[in-house]
Structures are given as C-alpha cells and as structure tokens.
Amino acid sequence: MKKKISKRRAIFIVVWLALIFTLLGLIIALKEPPGEAESIKEVMKDGVLHDKNKISLFGILDVNPALISAYVVTAVLLLAALLIRIFAIPKFKYIPGKFQIVIEKLVEFFDDMAHANSPHKTGFIAAYIFSAGVYIFFSTLFELFGLQGVTTEGLSIALPAPIADINAAIAMGFMTYAVILLSGIICNGPVGGLKVLKDFSLPISMSFRLFGALLSGLLVTELVYHYVFLSFVLPVLVGVLFTALHALIQTYVLATLASTFYGEAVEPRKKHT
C-alpha cells in the first residue's frame, strides 16, 4: 500500500515539474530578447578570435581564457597522475582490476599506435602521443564542466577548451612538427631532416585541423545556446556529443598523424647498392 502511494506521489511530482518547466520554457521562448544582449555575430567572432575577453595571468600578462584553461587542465592531470603513481600503481596486480584495466588500456592504446606507425623507434613518440592524446582529450572535455573565470573587465565567462584557442592549436602543431623534424635529424642526419622539411605544411595543417575541428563544434554549440527556444534539452545533446566526439576524434587524429610522420622521419635509410 505504502509503495503504491509513494509511486503515485513520484509520478505526480515528475508531471508537475515537467509542466512547470514547459510553461517556463514557453514564456521565455516567446519573450523578446533583451536589447543589450550580444548579437550572434559578436558571439561567433568572440568564439573564433577570443579578442574581447582577457584574463590576467598572475597579474603579469593578460591572456586568452583558453591559456588559463590549459594550465588548469595541466594542473589537474598532473595531480591525478601523481595520485595514481603514489596510490594506484604500487598496488597494480598481474590480474588487473577495473581501474587498472582503464589505465593500462590508455597506455597500451598509444604504445600500440606508436609501434604500428613507427616500428623502428617507438619509445619517445609513444610517450609524446600519450601526453598529447591525454591533453587534447581532457582539455576538450574540460569545456563541459563550465568552470568560470573572471575577465580583466570584471565579467564572468565560462572557460573554453584550450585547443579552441588558435594559439594552443598552433603550439601543438608546431611542437609536434619540431619533434618529428628533430627526431629525423637525430636518427638520419640532415637527410632525415630534409625528408621532414618537405612536409612543411604539416604544422599548419595540424594546427588548423585541431583549431578548426574544435572551433566548428564551438560555433555550433554557441549558435544553439544563442537562441533561447533551442536552449532546452538540445544543448545537452549537441554540447556533449560535439565535445565528446571531438575529444576522441582529435586525439586519435593527432596521435596517428604524429606517429606516422615520426615513423617516416626516423625510418632507417635504405642503402642502394
């Protein structure tokens, strides 16, 4: 009897809340947008350029919010890695538990990719693509948390994904290219370096691929958020889907490209007799 009453009550509460939210949604959707709100053009422009809102970096420099996001992501990842190193790894067993499987699979995934794409030398590139992959994946997911930052103008903004800033994308692209170029020179001398230099468009394509992919998701999400009548349920699906998919795809793409070009650069030269 008691169960029946509590079930009825639960149904009533759900229906009641649904009704209230539907009515509220309709009221907001039919209301005229406020005059001082940012236009879609301004929102898009700011989403692409990040030239409007700056955040002070320890009072030294005014930087894009994405740089703050990058440092936050790095701090969180390093802290997590430290905790795992101290508390989890010493307790690893030969027959792994669930958490151990996740960690091992993560390492194994990038290690296997490095072995597959660069069979001659894998040690360094495996560690590099592991770090880059983890960074891109978690920094893309970072925007889902909606952490707030305060701009130099005193406004509150949600911290974006670090790679959504072109500076971060350029940094990743050029650094990856530098790693490939230097490894080519170290392993095969100047000829190895030349082999990499002929792919001079690689850093630009890598940078803009990362930036473009993240930006497209950002723009679609901003577009959805901008219109109030699209602000129910849909942003959850769009935001999460875009973010999660981008996180996975961009991680995979950068890791694959980096390991493939690295593999070509460090491949021993064939001696023609």
Place this chain on the structure above:
Amino acid sequence: MPLNIDFVQILLHMLNFVILAGGLTLLLFRPVKKFMAERKKYFEDKEKEIAEGMEKNESLKAEYEKRLSSVDAEIEEMRLNAKNETATAAKEYINNAQEKAAAIISEAEAQAEDRKEHILDSAQTEIGELVVEATQKLLENNATPDRTHELYDEFIKSMVRDAQ
C-alpha cells in the same frame, strides 16, 4: 596579428605542454609500461616453464611407451636368463653333491676297509685266543706230562728245522 595569434601565448602553451608531457611520462606512462613489461615477462616465463614441462612429460611418455613395448621381450630375456642361471646352479649343485657323495663313499669305503681289517685283525686275534683257549682247554683235558714233553720236543724240532 591576424586571428589574435600571440607568440607569447603560443610559447606559454608550449611551456604548459612540455611540463605536462614530462610529468605524465614520468608519473604515468613509464611506470605503467614498466609494470606491463614485468607482467609480460612473468607470464612468458611461466609459459616457457609450462612448455618445458610439457616437453619433458612428452619425452617421458615416449620413453615409457617405448619401455612398455620392449618389456615383453625384456621379460622373456630375463626368464631365459633366470632359467639358464637356475640350470647352471642346479648342475653345479648336483656336481657338488656328486663330488661330496663320491668323497663320502670313498671315505666310507676306506673306513669300512679299515674297519674290516681291524675286525679281521681282532677276529684273528680273538680266533687265535679262542684257538689257544680251546687248545688249552683241550690240552688241559687231554694233556699228560709225557704228552706235553712230546709236544715241546716236536715244537723245538720244527723250529730247528725251519731255522735250517
């Protein structure tokens, strides 16, 4: 700069990633890889150990099967050997027994001969004594002093005759 590109911020992003990459490699990537390599080696060693054990078992099995197949012939050979050994031992025993028996018989014969001689000697002595005794008794019954003297004389005469 177009697109809000800022070299300082690019360098700051690079610095951030270098710190992160170093930290992740040292704290996570290498220790996990090291652990996985250790585990791989452990299981490879185990697998090798099992394979060696299996190989040993197979060779033992083959050896036992081979031994089983040859065991009939071996048993037959052992039986023949045992039979031969038994026959040899029996023959030897019989020979020994025969030798012993021959020795006993010859000894017994010698003893019997000795005994016979001894008995004959003693019988002769006894017969002699009996003859003497009987003669004495006869003489005692038939003897007269004259007859005695006559016998003595005859005896002396025969002695003289023998001496001549």
